[in-house]
Amino acid sequence: MAEARTRSLDVILEEVRIERQAQLRHFDALDAKAGIILGFAGALVALAPAGPVLLDISRFAAALSGFLALSTFWPRGYWAIELRRIRDLYLAAEPTFTRLRILDTQIWMAEELGGVLHSKARRLKSAMGALAISALLTAIGLGLH
Numbered sequence: 001m002a003e004a005r006t007r008s009l010d011v012i013l014e015e016v017r018i019e020r021q022a023q024l025r026h027f028d029a030l031d032a033k034a035g036i037i038l039g040f041a042g043a044l045v046a047l048a049p050a051g052p053v054l055l056d057i058s059r060f061a062a063a064l065s066g067f068l069a070l071s072t073f074w075p076r077g078y079w080a081i082e083l084r085r086i087r088d089l090y091l092a093a094e095p096t097f098t099r100l101r102i103l104d105t106q107i108w109m110a111e112e113l114g115g116v117l118h119s120k121a122r123r124l125k126s127a128m129g130a131l132a133i134s135a136l137l138t139a140i141g142l143g144l145h
Contacts, residue, residue: 006096013099016106023113030120034072037127041066044134051145058137061130068127072120079109 044062048055081102090098 006100009096009099009103013103013106016103016110020106020110020113023110023117026117027113027120030072030117030124034069034124034127037124037131038066038069041069041127041131041134044131044138048138048141049145052141054137054141054144058134058141061134061137065127065130065134068123068130072123072127079112081105081109 041062045059045066048059048062050056086098086102090101
């Protein structure tokens, strides 16, 4: 009976591992984009000339964009399986039971990281929006200057 309930265990475990790897690649991609936005925001803050109030608002929007981009770099929890603990707890256990426990742990980690990933992506979208507003206001402000 237990064998029938766990026939696809290895297939599911592999899919969960693939998903976790995709999540980590997505984290890295968001970090790279945040770095680019942070650089452009810093350039707009530093290089926009003093002048009309519109340029001051533009610099504020760029600073906000930089802050939001920087917040995506905030240290995040990264859950990993404690290998020594698995060895100590499951060395004598049935392999199917051990794989099932690892699967459940990996699914939990993927779900937790998914929430962190969505939050990071939302902050990055806000940073991009603030940067776009800053660039538009800078262009208009320079035209008026």
